Amino acid sequence: MLFIRRAHMLIATPTEALRLTPHCAKAPEFVLQDQSGRLLGQLANPAGDGCQGRRALPEQLIARGVTHLVVRRIGEKMLARMLAAGLVVLRAERGWQPGQGVSEQWERLSDASQGAPSRQQQQRNCTSHQGAAHECGGQDGECHAKTHCCASRAATPLIPLRRKVAP
Structure with missing residues (x-):
């Protein structure tokens, strides 16, 4: 009681x-x-x-x-x-x-x-990036965003920029 x-x-x-x-x-x-x-x-x-x-x-x-x-x-x-x-x-x-x-x-x-566990935090924990660089700067499963607050983009791969090729 x-x-x-x-x-x-x-x-x-x-x-x-x-x-x-x-x-x-x-x-x-x-x-x-x-x-x-x-x-x-x-x-x-x-x-x-x-x-x-x-x-x-x-x-x-x-x-x-x-x-x-x-x-x-x-x-x-x-x-x-x-x-x-x-x-x-x-x-x-x-x-x-x-x-x-x-x-x-x-x-x-x-x-x-x-308290209730954070669903977003569980989703943000980077486990694998298939070798692709991403917005937090990590590569090959290494995620630097795990230590940052508001790292919601950590698991989103970067899209490579297309460079203009001179004719």
């Missing part, structure tokens, strides 16, 4: 049109509320600004006084950031919406492995 501290508790919930979104980082905004469900405000989600925004999100929530984050689904990386920032992350039950009270029965997420 989860015991939620009743002292000052400000809860952020990822929402779209005041409804709990299924994915934390993709929500356009966060609704701020107290434990009883009283809505206290909204915060634009900086994660829409790419990697820097996703990194800034925990700090922005902390700066607003948020102590708890209620999610339906959250990725491993975002969960790790939230936990490292000291936020308590709770998984809401189906049907719960912002403006309702927080249940003491909810699962408390305490380890990044409890």
Whole structure:
């Protein structure tokens, strides 16, 4: 059973049109509320600004006084950031919406492995390039983009440029 501290508790919930979104980082905004469900405000989600925004999100929530984050689904990386920032992350039950009270029965997420694995990261991991050079600069299965944030083009082969031949 989860015991939620009743002292000052400000809860952020990822929402779209005041409804709990299924994915934390993709929500356009966060609704701020107290434990009883009283809505206290909204915060634009900086994660829409790419990697820097996703990194800034925990700090922005902390700066607003948020102590708890209620999610339906959250990725491993975002969960790790939230936990490292000291936020308590709770998984809401189906049907719960912002403006309702927080249940003491909810699962408390305490380890990044409890988050959803990143599908994009799995797809980006370069395993073979069939010897072709590609946009990250690697060749023959060597991918330099694996170490870069936002390396979505890593597995896309380059199309060779056609050189004009003088007649």
